[in-house]
Amino acid sequence: MTTAETPRQIAWARRRASLARTWREFAAQRTALAGLVLLGATVLVALLLPLISDESGLNVTKATGQPLSPPTGEFWLGTDNFGRSVLLMTVWGTRISLLVGFSAALLSVVIGTLIGITAAHFGGWVSATLLRFTDFFLVLPSLILAIALSAVLPKGVGTIIVAIGLTAWPSTARLVRAQTLTIESRPYIERAHALGGGHLHVIGRHVLPGVMPLVLANTTLVVGNAVIADATLSFLGVGDPNSVTWGLVLESALNNGAISRGAWWNVLPPGIAIVLVVLFFTLVGRGLETVFNPRLKK
Amino acid sequence: MTTPLLQLHDLNVTYAVGDTDVPAVRGVDLTLAPGGTLGVAGESGSGKSTVAMSVLRLLPRTAKITGEILLDGEDVTAMKWGRLRAVRWAEASVVFQGAMHALNPVRKIGEQIAEPLRLHPPSGKALTDAEVDARVAELLTQVDLPPGRAGAYPHELSGGQKQRVMIAMALACSPRLIIADEPTTALDVIVQAQVLALLTRLVAEQRIGLIMISHDLSVLAATCERIAVMYDGQIVEEGPSTEVMGSPKHEHTRALAAAFPTVGDPVSRFAPATSTPLPPEPPDRVASGEPLLAAENLRVSFRDRTGKRIDAVAGVDLTVSRDEIVALVGQSGSGKTTLARTLLGLQKPDSGVVRYAGKPVPAGGAGRKAYRRQVQLVLQDPTSALNPAHTVYEAVAEGPRIHRLADERAVVHRALEAAELRPAEKYADRLPHQLSGGQRQRVVIAGALALEPSVVVADEPVASLDASVRGEILALLLRLRRELGLAALVITHDLGLAWNIADRVAVMYRGELVETGTVEQVLLDPQHEYTKSLLAALPGGTAQRRTVET
Numbered sequence: 001m002t003t004a005e006t007p008r009q010i011a012w013a014r015r016r017a018s019l020a021r022t023w024r025e026f027a028a029q030r031t032a033l034a035g036l037v038l039l040g041a042t043v044l045v046a047l048l049l050p051l052i053s054d055e056s057g058l059n060v061t062k063a064t065g066q067p068l069s070p071p072t073g074e075f076w077l078g079t080d081n082f083g084r085s086v087l088l089m090t091v092w093g094t095r096i097s098l099l100v101g102f103s104a105a106l107l108s109v110v111i112g113t114l115i116g117i118t119a120a121h122f123g124g125w126v127s128a129t130l131l132r133f134t135d136f137f138l139v140l141p142s143l144i145l146a147i148a149l150s151a152v153l154p155k156g157v158g159t160i161i162v163a164i165g166l167t168a169w170p171s172t173a174r175l176v177r178a179q180t181l182t183i184e185s186r187p188y189i190e191r192a193h194a195l196g197g198g199h200l201h202v203i204g205r206h207v208l209p210g211v212m213p214l215v216l217a218n219t220t221l222v223v224g225n226a227v228i229a230d231a232t233l234s235f236l237g238v239g240d241p242n243s244v245t246w247g248l249v250l251e252s253a254l255n256n257g258a259i260s261r262g263a264w265w266n267v268l269p270p271g272i273a274i275v276l277v278v279l280f281f282t283l284v285g286r287g288l289e290t291v292f293n294p295r296l297k298k
Numbered sequence: 299m300t301t302p303l304l305q306l307h308d309l310n311v312t313y314a315v316g317d318t319d320v321p322a323v324r325g326v327d328l329t330l331a332p333g334g335t336l337g338v339a340g341e342s343g344s345g346k347s348t349v350a351m352s353v354l355r356l357l358p359r360t361a362k363i364t365g366e367i368l369l370d371g372e373d374v375t376a377m378k379w380g381r382l383r384a385v386r387w388a389e390a391s392v393v394f395q396g397a398m399h400a401l402n403p404v405r406k407i408g409e410q411i412a413e414p415l416r417l418h419p420p421s422g423k424a425l426t427d428a429e430v431d432a433r434v435a436e437l438l439t440q441v442d443l444p445p446g447r448a449g450a451y452p453h454e455l456s457g458g459q460k461q462r463v464m465i466a467m468a469l470a471c472s473p474r475l476i477i478a479d480e481p482t483t484a485l486d487v488i489v490q491a492q493v494l495a496l497l498t499r500l501v502a503e504q505r506i507g508l509i510m511i512s513h514d515l516s517v518l519a520a521t522c523e524r525i526a527v528m529y530d531g532q533i534v535e536e537g538p539s540t541e542v543m544g545s546p547k548h549e550h551t552r553a554l555a556a557a558f559p560t561v562g563d564p565v566s567r568f569a570p571a572t573s574t575p576l577p578p579e580p581p582d583r584v585a586s587g588e589p590l591l592a593a594e595n596l597r598v599s600f601r602d603r604t605g606k607r608i609d610a611v612a613g614v615d616l617t618v619s620r621d622e623i624v625a626l627v628g629q630s631g632s633g634k635t636t637l638a639r640t641l642l643g644l645q646k647p648d649s650g651v652v653r654y655a656g657k658p659v660p661a662g663g664a665g666r667k668a669y670r671r672q673v674q675l676v677l678q679d680p681t682s683a684l685n686p687a688h689t690v691y692e693a694v695a696e697g698p699r700i701h702r703l704a705d706e707r708a709v710v711h712r713a714l715e716a717a718e719l720r721p722a723e724k725y726a727d728r729l730p731h732q733l734s735g736g737q738r739q740r741v742v743i744a745g746a747l748a749l750e751p752s753v754v755v756a757d758e759p760v761a762s763l764d765a766s767v768r769g770e771i772l773a774l775l776l777r778l779r780r781e782l783g784l785a786a787l788v789i790t791h792d793l794g795l796a797w798n799i800a801d802r803v804a805v806m807y808r809g810e811l812v813e814t815g816t817v818e819q820v821l822l823d824p825q826h827e828y829t830k831s832l833l834a835a836l837p838g839g840t841a842q843r844r845t846v847e848t
Contacts, residue, residue, distance in 0.1 A: 014689065014727070187682045194642055195697040195745065196670030205696070206685055 025291045032287020039280040046094040057088045058244050068263045078265035080249070081256040090269040093246040097227050097277065100160050100245075104226040107165025109219045112172025117211065119173070120180035121203060131177075134170045142167035143232060150238040157240050164229045172218055176211050183210040213292035220285035224278040231274050246270035303475055303507040304330040304353065304390075307366040311348050314360045322348045322361075324531040332474065333505040335498075337518030337539065339554055340528035341764040346511050347395075349528070350477045353509075354386050370474070388418040390475035391468040393461075393497075395483060400464060401452040407463045408434050408448025414470040437466040441496060457630075458489035465497060475507040482517060486629035486791060491835035494521050513765050515554050516836075519543045527551045550766075557765035559794045561821050561836060570776065570798040571769030574718075577780050588655075589617035590785055591641060591673060591753050596650035598636050610636040612809035613650070618753055621783040623775065625796035625817070627832070628806035634789045637806070638755050641787070642675055671701055674746035678758040680738035684730040690714070690741050691726040697749045709748055716782075717744035718774055736767030743774065753785045754778075760795065772799050793832060797821060805829050 027033050045052075056062050065079035072078070077087040119130040137145075149163040183189065183206060192202050233239045234247025241248070253259055253266040311323040323345040330336050340346040351357050353367055355374060367374040369390060377385065391414070394400040402410060412430045419425050425433070435445035441462040452460055461481060468476050478497065482490040498521050501508045512518050518525050519539045526536040527550065534548040546552045559566030569576070598611040610633040618624050628634045639645040641652055643659060643666060652659045654673065660666050674697075677683040684693050694710045703709055714722035717740040730738055739759065746754055756775065760768040776799045778784040788800065796803050796817055803820040805813040805828065812826040824830045 014729075186685075187677050187679065188685045190644065191675060191677060191683050191742070191745070192696065193644055194670065194675035195749070196667050196700045197696070198700075201700055209687060 022291055026287050029287045029290060031283050032290070035280045035283025035287065038276075039284055042094060042277060042280065043098060045091070046098050049092060049095060053088065053091065055092070057085055058092060068258060068261060068266070070263070071265055077269050078263065080252065080266055081258060086249070086265055086269050089244050089249050090246070090273050092244050093249060093270060093273065094277070096157065096240075096243050096245045097230055097274070100157060100164065100230040101223045101227040101277075101281075103161045104164035104168065104230070105219055105222040107161065108168035108222055108226070109172050109215060111165070112169035113176050113211070113215055115169070116173040116176025117180050117203060117207060120177045120184060121199065121207065130173075134173050137167065138170040138174075140167075143229070146229060146233060147236060147238055150233060155238075155240055157243060160230055160233055160239055163233065164226050168222060168225060168229070172215070172222065175218055176215060179211045179214050180207050183207050213288075217285055217288035217292050220281050220288060224281035224285070227274065227277055227281070231270075246274050301371045302329045302368070303332045303334065303370060304328070304509070305366070305368040306349070306353075307368070309349065309352065309363070309365040309367060311345070311352055311357065311364075312362045313358075314362070319362070321531055323352070325365075326528075326531075326533055328526060328533070328536075330475070330507050330509065333501075333507055334524070335501060335508040335510070335522040337522035337525040338509060338511045338528060339513065339515050339518055339525060339551075341513055341554075341766060344528040345531040346528045347479055350392075350479055350509055350511050353475075353477060354390055354392065355382060356392070384418065387414045387473065388420075388471045389473055390477065391471065391473040393464050393468045393476060393478040393481045395480040401460060403452050406449050406451055407455070408438075411437055411448070411463065411467050411470055414467060418471045420471060433470070434466075437469055440469065440500060441466045456489075457485055458493060461485060461489075461493050462496065465493075465500070469500065469504075469506075472504070473506065475509070476501065478508065478510045480512055481510065482512070487793070487832055488629065488835040490517070497521060513554075514558055515543060515551075516558050516560075527554065553766045553769075557768050559798055561793050561797045561833065563797075566794075566798060567817075568776065568799065570772035571766070572773035573770070574773070576773060576777055579780060588619060589653075590620050590655060591787070592617040592653040593637070593641060594651045594653065596637065596640060596652065597648045598633075598640050598645060599648055609633075609809045611640060611647075614806075614809075614811050616804055616811060616814070618785050618787050620752065620785050621779060622802065623779055623786045623788060623800045624802045624804060625800035626787060626789045626804050626806060627791065627793060627796055629791055629832075632806045633809040634806045635757055638675075638757050638787065638789050642673060642755055643669065644675075667701070671749045672751050673753045673755060674749060674751040676739075676742050676746055676754055676756040676759050679762045680735060680742045681730065681762070683742050684738060686730055688730075689726065690719075690728050690730075690733070690744075693730070693741055694745045694748050697745055701749065703749075710744075713744040713748035714741075716747050716778070717741070718770075719744060734767070735763050736770060739763060739767075739771055740774070743771075747778075751784070753787065755787045755789070757789045758791070759788065761790070761792075769798075775799055793821060793836060805832070 065075050065083040065085060067079065067081045067083050069075060069079045069083070075085045075087065077085070077090065080086055080089070115130050115134060119127040145167045146163040149166065150159050153159040153162065189202060189206060192206060197205070230239070230245065231247035231250070234245045235251045237251055239245060239247055249270040250267060253263070258266040306326055306328040309323055309326040310321065312319040312321045326349055328336065328349075338346045338349060348357065348361070352363055353369065353374065355363070357363070363375055369385065374382070374385070401407070411434050415425060415430050415433055434448055438445045438448060443459060443462055443466070447455070455463065481497065482493050485493060494517065497508070500506070508522070510518060510522055515525070522539055524537065525539050525542040526533050527542065527548065528534070529548075529550045535542060535546065535551045542551060543555060546555050553571060556566070556571035593614055593616045596611055596614045597609065599607050599609045601607055614637055616624075616626075616637070626634050626637065636645060640647050643652070654669055659669050691710055694713050695706055698706045698709045710726070711722040714725060719725045719737065719740050725733070725737070725741075730741070733741065759775070760771050763771060772795060775786055775788065779786060788795065790796065800817050802815065803817050804811050805820065805826065807828045813820055813824065813829050820829060821833065824833055
């Protein structure tokens with residue numbers, strides 16, 4: 001042997017190279033890069049929050065400010081009707097929103113990918129059944145379904161994640177099914193069959209690596225949707241009442257008369273936070289899509 | 299002395315790729331007299347299409363043209379945009395490659411033929427609808443299509459009919475020059491003969507100059523007075539067709555000529571064009587061994603959109619023995635690919651059995667998997683038969699991994715060496731797009747060999763490859779048979795291929811085997827009408843073939 005490298009090392013080297021190429025293409029898009037940097041900063045802040053700020057300020061009984069005080073030097077974004085700092089609540093709300101967003105997106109993408117690949121790979125009655133099932137979820141207003149689910153299940157963050165995850169997968173399933181169909185029509189799939197490869201081999205070696213990039217890009221977009229869905233559910237009062245979320249801040253602003261008293265500082269910060277986080281995810285997702293989806297190139 | 303219709307003088311074309319200029323055409327001089335016919339031969343990448351397209355300046359923006367292109371004495375490179383537009387189609391027109399994709403699928407063919415008439419009215423003023431319709435009908439008659447077909451959409455026509463429509467379009471404005479870019483590639487032998495005859499007749503009748511581009515010398519020899527052979531952007535040989543075909547001077551011309559052997563020529567029997575010598579026939583070779591793979595009364599049918607039953611394979615008996623290459627010949631749609639898929643167990647037969655070594659092939663489970671190790675597949679287009687994300691090593695190792703063979707690395711290296719990719723380490727970590735077409739096909743063959751099968755089913759293994767590579771791949775199949783006793787069923791539309799390497803031929807027509815026998819029996823003394831018409835359609839035969847026919 002002239003080369004000391006094993007095929008595994010070669011494969012890894014190639015994977016690194018392809019990752020570097022993907023990164024270069026991604027980083028060449030300035031908006032996507034900006035989205036990624038800002039998103040990274042947001043996640044970092046959310047993770048480090050217990051170290052850099054005091055959670056006790058969220059407790060109603062320990063609130064120090066005047067009720068509904070406009071922005072001051074002490075409370076930059078004013079206070080709510082309990083005298084809690086809106087800035088503190090908005091920043092802490094990031095944690096739950098991101099947690100729910102990521103987990104729900106992961107759940108829905110896993111379900112969607114499984115159903116999409118299964119439907120496309122096996123075809124026939126399996127495909128027909130799964131697709132009708134997908135259509136059913138697709139036509140059902142997902143928000144109403146999510147409300148119904150979270151009303152039935154015990155209240156908590158987990159319920160919100162399940163409710164969003166179980167309603168957001170159909171679009172992913174459709175996307176993955178279409179991509180799987182194009183991959184399975186390629187002759188190298190026929191070659192794999194002729195080599196003796198079974199379903200698991202074809203799916204694991206050829207289909208899954210082929211759909212993964214699109215799934216990844218789709219996931220980032222789904223996270224944004226899940227963040228919005230989480231805020232909506234909390235706003236409608238079916239979320240977890242014990243955790244501080246952006247939706248909950250908005251809900252209490254509405255219910256406690258903050259809006260009618262003109263306390264804009266109770267409404268705008270969580271609203272803008274939702275818009276920004278969703279925007280970051282969309283920027284990153286679009287960037288990934290441009291890199292991975294050959295049809296969007298040029 | 300008349301001005302030549304077309305004169306290329308020191309034509310150079312370079313493409314800007316990134317920061318570097320890649321020369322595609324280097325110093326080409328060509329002359330075509332009015333009404334003359336010129337064939338340009340060469341492999342893909344030799345620059346032949348670039349030369350042809352430069353005549354009408356139909357090249358991408360990245361192309362830089364220097365030199366003179368005189369069309370009827372007028373320099374095309376110096377033409378203003380408006381003049382160029384007028385010259386395109388009215389003076390010179392193009393029959394594009396791949397009629398399947400060059401027609402707009404959502405417009406009726408009559409409208410598409412009328413398009414150049416409306417853009418370039420022959421008398422200078424716009425034609426009335428009735429005049430256009432009359433001209434379209436006239437053109438369709440000229441290309442032997444009923445004028446009533448003007449209302450048809452492209453998908454309602456066969457490949458040959460689409461190519462006729464393309465020719466009608468090229469004739470629409472009565473040009474003085476027609477450039478035909480691989481006009482018969484992807485057409486069946488019989489259809490190809492019809493299209494070539496049509497083109498030759500029209501060009502002669504209307505005194506149109508013709509430049510025809512092809513990788514197949516025999517096609518050019520059948521149509522053109524003169525042939526120019528291009529290699530690496532240059533013309534390496536030019537002369538009258540008979541001379542170029544009969545006594546080629548340049549080695550590349552010889553390679554091109556040898557790649558398309560003449561059926562009946564004893565020189566090319568069991569001698570595909572290859573640079574490495576073939577091993578001699580083993581002396582102890584038994585002519586007819588035990589049937590290894592056998593189809594018995596095999597039937598496969600599909601339902602079309604209207605629910606009508608189509609018998610793709612209608613009762614076929616076929617055997618392939620150890621140490622034997624069988625060529626399955628037929629035109630597209632004859633059911634030969636379906637038969638191959640059924641033999642491989644990729645398609646379920648309606649009735650009949652596939653036997654391997656005397657025993658019926660199991661429908662599933664471990665028995666089926668074991669059968670897969672014995673009978674392997676080589677696909678037509680190696681580019682799509684390899685996962686673009688897998689390296690050569692991974693592609694070849696795919697089979698051994700599925701069957702959990704021990705010592706995968708050694709198996710892969712042996713397979714690569716057997717497929718003549720030497721040294722194996724050099725190719726192991728390449729990706730398919732870094733290989734040439736011939737190398738890719740070798741990788742596919744290596745992937746099949748890695749399982750040490752006893753039969754290889756090759757579906758048009760050389761149809762998408764260049765002429766010079768073609769001979770090498772065929773030689774590889776022949777060599778594998780001689781050295782390892784590997785049996786092969788080679789599916790092809792090309793009778794020359796059968797003559798090159800096969801021991802026996804089976805001719806398939808509309809789902810049935812109409813004739814089976816040794817190559818010499820079937821190709822030199824055909825019994826069935828269909829086999830006879832296939833042989834008669836071969837362009838430019840030698841004296842030997844004519845003696846067989848008379």
